[in-house]
Amino acid sequence: xxxxxxxxxxxxxxxxxxxxxxxxxxxxxxxxxxxxxxxxxxxxxxxxxxxxxxxxxxxxxxxxxxxxxxxxxxxxxxxxxxxxxxxxxxxxxxxxxxxxxxxxxxxxxxxxxxxxxxxxxxxxxxxxxxxxxxxxxxxxxxxxxxxxxxxxxxxxxxxxxxxxxxxxxxxxxxxxxxxxxxxxxxxxxxxxxxxxxxxxxxxxxxxxxxxxxxxxxxxxxxxxxxxxxxxxxxxxxxxxxxxxxxxxxxxxxxxxxxxxxxxxxxxxxxxxxxxxxxxxxxxxxxxxx
Amino acid sequence: xxxxxxxxxxxxxxxxxxxxxxxxxxxxxxxxxxxxxxxxxxxxxxxxxxxxxxxxxxxxxxxxxxxxxxxxxxxxxxxxxxxxxxxxxxxxxxxxxxxxxxxxxxxxxxxxxxxxxxxxxxxxxxxxxxxxxxxxxxxxxxxxxxxxxxxxxxxxxxxxxxxxxxxxxxxxxxxxxxxxxxxxxxxxxxxxxxxxxxxxxxxxxxxxxxxxxxxxxxxxxxxxxxxxxxxxxx
Amino acid sequence: xxxxxxxxxxxxxxxxxxxxxxxxxxxxxxxxxxxxxxxxxxxxxxxxxxxxxxxxxxxxxxxxxxxxxxxxxxxxxxxxxxxxxxxxxxxxxxxxxxxxxxxxxxxxxxxxxxxxxxxxxxxxxxxxxxxxxxxxxxxxxxxxxxxxxxxxxxxxxxxxxxxxxxxxxxxxxxxxxxxxxxxxxxxxxxxxxxxxxxxxxxxxxxxxxxxxxxxxxxxxxxxxxxxxxxxxxxxxxxxxxxxxxxxxxxxxxxxxxxxxxxxxxxxxxxxxxxxxxxxxxxxxxxxxxxxxxxxxxxxxxxxxxxxxxxxxxxxxxxxxxxxxxxxxxxxxxxxxxxx
Numbered sequence: 001x002x003x004x005x006x007x008x009x010x011x012x013x014x015x016x017x018x019x020x021x022x023x024x025x026x027x028x029x030x031x032x033x034x035x036x037x038x039x040x041x042x043x044x045x046x047x048x049x050x051x052x053x054x055x056x057x058x059x060x061x062x063x064x065x066x067x068x069x070x071x072x073x074x075x076x077x078x079x080x081x082x083x084x085x086x087x088x089x090x091x092x093x094x095x096x097x098x099x100x101x102x103x104x105x106x107x108x109x110x111x112x113x114x115x116x117x118x119x120x121x122x123x124x125x126x127x128x129x130x131x132x133x134x135x136x137x138x139x140x141x142x143x144x145x146x147x148x149x150x151x152x153x154x155x156x157x158x159x160x161x162x163x164x165x166x167x168x169x170x171x172x173x174x175x176x177x178x179x180x181x182x183x184x185x186x187x188x189x190x191x192x193x194x195x196x197x198x199x200x201x202x203x204x205x206x207x208x209x210x211x212x213x214x215x216x217x218x219x220x221x222x223x224x225x226x227x228x229x230x231x232x233x234x235x236x237x238x239x240x241x242x243x244x245x246x247x248x249x250x251x252x253x254x255x256x257x258x259x260x261x262x263x264x265x266x267x268x269x270x271x272x273x274x275x276x277x278x279x280x281x282x283x284x285x286x287x288x289x
Numbered sequence: 290x291x292x293x294x295x296x297x298x299x300x301x302x303x304x305x306x307x308x309x310x311x312x313x314x315x316x317x318x319x320x321x322x323x324x325x326x327x328x329x330x331x332x333x334x335x336x337x338x339x340x341x342x343x344x345x346x347x348x349x350x351x352x353x354x355x356x357x358x359x360x361x362x363x364x365x366x367x368x369x370x371x372x373x374x375x376x377x378x379x380x381x382x383x384x385x386x387x388x389x390x391x392x393x394x395x396x397x398x399x400x401x402x403x404x405x406x407x408x409x410x411x412x413x414x415x416x417x418x419x420x421x422x423x424x425x426x427x428x429x430x431x432x433x434x435x436x437x438x439x440x441x442x443x444x445x446x447x448x449x450x451x452x453x454x455x456x457x458x459x460x461x462x463x464x465x466x467x468x469x470x471x472x473x474x475x476x477x478x479x480x481x482x483x484x485x486x487x488x489x490x491x492x493x494x495x496x497x498x499x500x501x502x503x504x505x506x507x508x509x510x511x512x513x514x515x516x517x518x519x520x521x522x523x
Numbered sequence: 524x525x526x527x528x529x530x531x532x533x534x535x536x537x538x539x540x541x542x543x544x545x546x547x548x549x550x551x552x553x554x555x556x557x558x559x560x561x562x563x564x565x566x567x568x569x570x571x572x573x574x575x576x577x578x579x580x581x582x583x584x585x586x587x588x589x590x591x592x593x594x595x596x597x598x599x600x601x602x603x604x605x606x607x608x609x610x611x612x613x614x615x616x617x618x619x620x621x622x623x624x625x626x627x628x629x630x631x632x633x634x635x636x637x638x639x640x641x642x643x644x645x646x647x648x649x650x651x652x653x654x655x656x657x658x659x660x661x662x663x664x665x666x667x668x669x670x671x672x673x674x675x676x677x678x679x680x681x682x683x684x685x686x687x688x689x690x691x692x693x694x695x696x697x698x699x700x701x702x703x704x705x706x707x708x709x710x711x712x713x714x715x716x717x718x719x720x721x722x723x724x725x726x727x728x729x730x731x732x733x734x735x736x737x738x739x740x741x742x743x744x745x746x747x748x749x750x751x752x753x754x755x756x757x758x759x760x761x762x763x764x765x766x767x768x769x770x771x772x773x774x775x776x777x778x779x780x781x782x783x784x785x786x787x788x789x790x791x792x793x794x795x796x797x798x799x800x801x802x803x804x805x806x807x808x809x810x811x812x813x814x815x816x817x818x819x820x821x822x823x824x825x826x827x828x829x830x831x832x833x834x835x836x837x838x839x840x841x842x843x844x845x846x847x848x849x850x851x852x853x854x855x856x857x858x859x860x861x862x
Contacts, residue, residue: 038659040607040666089840099605099662100795101839107784107832111825220783224667231660262678269671272664277652342741368743380738382731393727394742440743 009136010257011250016142017211018249019149020204024222025229025241026156027200033173033236034193037087037098041106042226043219045198047113049075049205050214054122057209063126064206065148071206072199079198080191087194088187106219113216122214145207152203153242156196160238169193173236221265225252228268231275294353295320295444295475296341296372301350301360303333303340303499310336311347312499318444318492323466323476325486325507328496329519334479335377337496338446342374343367354444368394373442377449377479379433383422387413390421390436400439407435411465427458434465438474445469447478451485463489487511495519543855567707571700579703583771585813586706590764591786592793592805593713598757599791600799601726602750603733604658608665610786611672612758614777616642616765618676618691621775622684625693631770635705638766639759646758647751654750658736666783673781690776697770709763716760718802720753722860729753730800784828792835798845803862807846 024046031039039045049071056067086105090097127140160166171179172189180186204222208214229248233240248268255264296318303311310333318324326334339345341352343364352360359367368374381390391404408414411431416424421432430450437445450466451459463485466476480486486493486507493510495503497519503510510516544552571579591613599606616638623634653664675681677688685691697705720726731739732746740746769775780786790805793812797804812831820826842849850856 032659038663040663086836086840093843094603095659095662096603096605097839097843099607099659100791101836103607103788103791104832104835104839107788108829108836110784111829111832114825220670224670227663227667231664235659262674265674266671269667272667273649273652276656276660276664344737344741363745364737364740365743365745368741374741376738380735380741382734382738384734385727385730389727393724393731394739394744436742 005136007254007257010253012136013138013142014250014253015246016138016146016249017253018246019146019153020207020211020245021222021225021229021249022242022245023149023152023200024204025226025233025245026153026238027197027204028226028230029233029236029238029241030169030193030200031197032230033238034169035087035091035098035190036095038095038102038235039194039197040099040102040223041082041109041219042197042201043221043223044106044109044113045075045079045201045219046205046208046222047214047216047219048078048109049202050208050218051113051117051122052202053206054124054209054214057124057126064210065144068148068203068206071202075202075205076195076199080195082198083191083194088190091190110216110219117216119216123209123212126210141210145211149203149207152200156200156238165189165192169196224265225268228271231272294318295355296477297351297353298341299351299353301337301340301352302348303336303345304348310499311340313350314496314499314501315350316494316501316504318475318477320443320475321470321473322491323470323478323489325490325493326477326479326496327481327483327486327493327510327516332496332519333499334496335448336499338374338448338479341367342372342446368440368442371441371443372446373437373440373444374446375430375433375437375448375450377452379426379429381421381429381433381436384420386418386420387424387432388417390432391417391439394436395439403439407438410468411435412461427454427461430454430458430462431465434462438469442474444475444477447476449479449481451480451482459485483511541854542857544857571703576699579699581813581817583699583703583706584817585810586703586710587764587768587771588789588793588809588813589710589806590706590713591761591790592797592809593710593717594757594760594764595790596794596797596799596801596805597713597717597720597760598753600794600801600805601720601729601733602753603736604654604750605662606665606754606757607662607783607787608668609761609790610781610783611665611668612642612646612761613765613768613786614669614672614676614775614780615645616762617769617772617775617780618685619762620695620766620769621691621693624695624770625691626684631695631697631701635763635766635770638769639762642762642765643755643759646761647755650751650754654754655747669781669783669787673777676777676781685777686775688777690774692774695770695773702767702770706764706767709760709767713760713764714802714806716756717805718861720756721800721802725749725752733800784832788828788831788835792831792838795835795838795843795845798847798849801845801847801862802860804845804847 024042028039028042031037052071052074053064053067056062056070082105086101087098090101127144129140130137131140131143160170168184168189169192171182171184172186176186208218225248229244230241232248233244251267252264255267294317299315301311301314314337328334340347343362347360351358354370354372359370388404391408392400405414408417413428413431413435421429424432434450450462470476478490490507492505493507494501495510495513495516502515502519503513570582595606595609619638619641620634623629623637624631653661676685679687681687728744728749731744732750736746793808794805797806797808816827820830847856847862851858856862
């Protein structure tokens with residue numbers, strides 16, 4: 001009985017960590033849905049969000065949730081700039097071009113961060129005290145981060161469903177030509193969605209110094225996990241990314257509990273292989289060859 | 290499964306999320322015939338081609354080619370079994386030469402000879418070393434068709450072969466289709482131009498909202514109530 | 524829409540030799556085409572006996588980058604599937620040799636050969652699930668490969684074999700000359716393989732995958748099996764290069780071996796600069812970038828990677844086809860399957 005309770009506790013913790021993966025993967029899917037571009041530099045947006053959060057804390061003691069008000073807009077405009085300067089130029093070219101472009105960007109961002117921020121790992125503690133919930137103890141920060149992530153995810157869904165720009169984004173993802181024929185400025189939509197995607201990654205990153213440890217290369221680990229999430233959830237599907245993120249967070253936690261964290265990392269990779277083996281279009285993607 | 294039938298569709302269904310693109314389609318394409326597939330835009334004609342050629346997987350129903358169930362085969366396997374296909378927008382390889390476009394998919398020894406024959410038939414032989422991108426639009430359509438013929442297909446799916454080209458070239462293509470038909474190939478053609486359908490097809494199948502609404506001789510189908518409603522409204 | 528009759532460009536290109544290369548007198552051309560390769564081969568053959576160890580080592584590295592850029596080109600350049608996990612193949616080859624020599628005392632020749640075979644097998648196994656998927660999923664799956672392998676080789680229970688996070692050191696028993704000639708042969712082999720493939724129907728079929736994979740399938744080409752063949756071949760050649768590279772480095776640590784920003788990025792930049800889908804493009808890219816980077820910035824390792832990243836972006840934005848096709852488009856070099 002105690003074993004089962006332990007298991008559930010780990011599963012719940014994993015669920016909360018998974019919320020961060022979900023946010024990041026939703027950003028990736030959003031960008032892909034609109035532009036058919038896989039943002040290989042997405043992990044670096046997360047990393048930058050982390051540093052914004054860290055330095056905000058270092059200089060102003062502002063907590064990570066409040067610093068989202070800084071991190072998300074900063075990453076949003078940064079994303080818009082990147083899109084406008086680089087990504088926009090390779091729209092319509094074969095996917096090879098955008099993949100390599102983002103790859104180059106990711107390298108520059110990581111190396112740049114290593115120089116600017118030094119390779120030392122950063123982190124800070126916040127709300128470390130445990131809170132009793134449903135009979136288990138969870139660190140407060142974990143609950144706060146989970147709640148905030150849910151709010152952001154919900155806000156995103158609301159934005160896409162109800163606002164003009166949100167609907168424009170959905171229109172362009174579904175049918176590019178028809179959307180343009182309806183008078184939607186696809187260029188602006190692309191800038192907007194890339195910015196939103198970056199902001200989502202930045203939001204996920206803002207929690208990294210608290211939950212994990214921040215260093216310039218942290219993006220690599222997270223991008224692998226995000227890729228596993230979108231492979232399971234289907235590239236371009238936001239709800240798929242959301243659910244798959246939570247699921248994989250749980251799975252990671254349970255495997256860490258039973259075996260080791262190394263094996264948990266490998267699980268993400270194994271998931272990608274297994275899913276692609278069975279369904280080359282992703283678990284919830286289309287059944288096209 | 291009927292004798293003399295090259296292609297038989299049985300209650301084939303294809304959904305895209307909430308949209309039913311192909312709705313319980315059943316029809317027969319008899320061997321040696323030129324059959325037309327008509328219907329208003331969005332009726333599901335091209336989707337049907339995608340499903341038959343294996344590019345999309347059907348959700349339910351069966352597709353029989355010469356009696357064999359090909360519903361679950363991958364596209365290259367279906368092509369090897371003898372179903373050739375062209376696309377609405379020609380999908381030749383523009384950065385390769387005409388000759389390379391012809392021989393790229395063939396394994397057998399007689400490929401080069403056959404390629405020459407086909408190019409000759411289409412008057413494209415003098416252009417064989419030109420890049421496919423340099424050809425005129427009509428010539429590209431011819432190349433597309435000849436390329437399909439390289440695999441000795443018994444059934445050829447043509448998606449709007451006459452669209453966007455001048456009448457002279459149209460006649461050339463139709464002439465070729467008839468010559469190939471005389472040699473034994475069966476054709477299933479999507480066309481919007483009614484004159485072509487009426488003038489060249491022995492049988493017509495009409496689609497609307499993914500469903501077969503008529504199947505029969507051209508003059509029969511043309512008078513059909515549902516077909517008229519589908520095209521012209523009530 | 525063009526006329527159906529023979530177009531103006533056809534008539535023009537049939538008339539005069541617009542290509543710069545062809546304006547050079549044919550005797551001079553013939554002399555150059557025969558003498559330059561022979562001189563080059565001779566110079567490379569005697570280099571270890573006339574040049575300093577530094578020069579020999581540098582040329583060894585040029586060979587390594589030629590081999591890796593060329594192998595990357597063999598798969599990604601022809602099929603259009605971006606292999607972001609290339610470092611994984613290099614690492615598997617390197618580790619195979621290191622383990623066989625370091626833990627089992629093998630001689631370097633079979634150890635390097637085995638590296639090729641093991642990496643090929645690994646590539647084949649990885650390729651089976653990954654190559655059935657669309658190009659995008661393949662790219663992201665391969666990007667994760669490097670990370671996955673880094674973790675795998677660091678894991679505790681693998682330590683008896685791989686040394687885990689601490690790494691594995693060994694003495695290859697190879698002289699500098701031996702490494703030089705061996706890597707030179709691998710570089711030559713890789714280029715010859717690309718030449719043979721480029722001029723075969725198999726190579727043509729790979730190109731159709733890059734241009735329009737769906738059209739290729741509908742024409743009866745089993746694209747998955749072609750991709751798998753090309754990928755396995757690429758893996759084999761990469762394994763050989765990786766194995767010899769291990770003999771050069773003598774100490775492998777997962778954290779410094781499986782560095783995507785180095786062993787994946789650099790061959791990509793070299794091959795893309797030279798021209799994907801060409802034969803000599805990666806050679807040109809490898810030679811040029813090795814020499815330039817060594818001369819200018821190799822001492823500052825982070826700058827090294829930033830510059831390569833920036834170069835990649837610049838190439839993609841302004842010259843995505845690569846320098847050799849660029850020269851071919853400008854009618855300076857002829858369009859031939861020999862380049």
